[in-house]
Amino acid sequence: MSTWTTLRPLLPTVFVPSAVFGIGQGAGSPVIALTARDLGASVGTAGLVVALVGLGAVLGDLPAGRVVARFGERRSIIAGSLIGTFGVLLSLVAWTPAVLALGALLTGVSNAVWGLARQSYLAEVVPSEMRARAMATFALMWRLGFLIGPFAGALVILAIGTRGGFAVQLAGVIVSGYLMARVPDPPRTHDAPAGGVPLSTILRRHRHLLATLGTGSLLMGAARAAREAALPLWADHIGLDAASASLVFGIGAACDLLCSYPAGQLMDRYGRRFIAVPSLVIIAVSYFALPWSHDIRTIGVVAVVMGIGNGFGNGVIMTLGADIAPPATRAEFLAAWRLTHDFGMFAGPLVAGAAATVVTLGLAISALGLVSISGAAVMYRYIPRFAPAPGRSAPTPVRT
Missing domain, CATH: 1.20.1250.20 (MFS general substrate transporter like domains)
Incomplete structure (x- = not known):
C-alpha cells in the first residue's frame, strides 16, 4: 500500500x-x-x-x-x-x-x-x-x-x-x-491519568530530556524564525525596494515548500537526526553568507539556500515530539515540548533585532549562524539513534 x-x-x-x-x-x-x-x-x-x-x-x-x-x-x-x-x-x-x-x-x-x-x-x-x-x-x-x-x-x-x-x-x-x-x-490505547498532569510535573519528570534535546528544539526554533527578520532587514540594508525584497522572500518560500515532503520521507527512512542536523547546518551557511550578498541576485541565492534548509526542517520538531512523548501523558508532554520550540520562535526575531542595535547588522546575522550551528550540534548529540527494523525501511529507536 x-x-x-x-x-x-x-x-x-x-x-x-x-x-x-x-x-x-x-x-x-x-x-x-x-x-x-x-x-x-x-x-x-x-x-x-x-x-x-x-x-x-x-x-x-x-x-x-x-x-x-x-x-x-x-x-x-x-x-x-x-x-x-x-x-x-x-x-x-x-x-x-x-x-x-x-x-x-x-x-x-x-x-x-x-x-x-x-x-x-x-x-x-x-x-x-x-x-x-x-x-x-x-x-x-x-x-x-x-x-x-x-x-x-x-x-x-x-x-x-x-x-x-x-x-x-x-x-x-x-x-x-x-x-x-x-x-x-x-480511541486511546493507554490509560491516561484522570484530569491530566500539571505542566510543572511534566517539566520536573522530563527535565533532563527537555534541558538537552529541548535546548536543540529551542535553538532550531530561534534559527528558523529569525530568518523572517534577517532576510528583509538585509534586503533593506543593501537598498532593495519592498517589491524586490518580497520577491526574494517568495523564492525562498517556494524552495521551502518543495523540500518539505521529501524531508518527511527521508526522516522515516533514515531517522530524525539525518534531516535535523543538515537542516540547521544549511541554515547556518545561509546566515554566514547573507552579509556577503550585495544585490538581488546574490541575496536571491542565499534565500534559496535558506529556504532549502528551512524546508528540510519542516516536521522535525513535531515528529521528534511524537517519538519521545510518553503515551499516557502524550498531550501534556507535547505541550512542554512545543513550549521549547515556540519560545525559540518568539525569541529568535527579537534577539536578532536587539543584536542589530548593539553591533552591525552583518555581525548580528552571523551570530544567528552560530545559533544554528549550536542547534545542529545539540541535535546531533541528543536525538536518539535509529536503525531500520527487519523487513521495512522505516526506523525504530535505538537506545543511546
Whole structure:
C-alpha cells in the first residue's frame, strides 16, 4: 500500500484544515503592523503588537496540554477555534492599539491550542513508520496555505481596506475549525491519568530530556524564525525596494515548500537526526553568507539556500515530539515540548533585532549562524539513534 493511500483519509480531516488555517494566518499576519500604524502606534509599538502573536503561542502552550488531555482533541479544536475567532474579531474591529494587541495575543493562544490538538491527533492515529511523512505533509499544507494567504488577503483588501486581511483570517479560523471538529477523538490505547498532569510535573519528570534535546528544539526554533527578520532587514540594508525584497522572500518560500515532503520521507527512512542536523547546518551557511550578498541576485541565492534548509526542517520538531512523548501523558508532554520550540520562535526575531542595535547588522546575522550551528550540534548529540527494523525501511529507536 502506498504512502498516499495510507495518509489519504487524513486529507479532509487534517491536511485540508491545516491549509485553510494557513491561508487565514497568511492573510492576517501582514496587516497586523499596518493596522497598528493606522491606529496611531509607533513603529516600535507596531512591532511589539506583531510579537504578541508569538507570545500568545508561548502562553497558550502552558495550559494546552491539560486541555487536550482532559477534553480530547475535538473539543480542544472547538475551544481553540472559538478563542481564535474572538481574537481575530477584536483585531478586525480594533479601535485602539491596545485592543489590537489583545486580539493578537488571543490569536497566538488559539494557535497553540489548535496546533497541539492536531499534533496529538496525528501522533495517535498515524503508524510510527509513517509519522515523519504525516507531520511533514501537515507542515507542508500549512505553509502552502500561508503562501496563498497574502494573495487572498490582497484581493479582499482591495475591496474593503487594510482590515480585509483579518476578514480572510476570520473565515480561515472558522472553516478549518469546523472541518476538524467533525472528526471524533481517536480511541486511546493507554490509560491516561484522570484530569491530566500539571505542566510543572511534566517539566520536573522530563527535565533532563527537555534541558538537552529541548535546548536543540529551542535553538532550531530561534534559527528558523529569525530568518523572517534577517532576510528583509538585509534586503533593506543593501537598498532593495519592498517589491524586490518580497520577491526574494517568495523564492525562498517556494524552495521551502518543495523540500518539505521529501524531508518527511527521508526522516522515516533514515531517522530524525539525518534531516535535523543538515537542516540547521544549511541554515547556518545561509546566515554566514547573507552579509556577503550585495544585490538581488546574490541575496536571491542565499534565500534559496535558506529556504532549502528551512524546508528540510519542516516536521522535525513535531515528529521528534511524537517519538519521545510518553503515551499516557502524550498531550501534556507535547505541550512542554512545543513550549521549547515556540519560545525559540518568539525569541529568535527579537534577539536578532536587539543584536542589530548593539553591533552591525552583518555581525548580528552571523551570530544567528552560530545559533544554528549550536542547534545542529545539540541535535546531533541528543536525538536518539535509529536503525531500520527487519523487513521495512522505516526506523525504530535505538537506545543511546
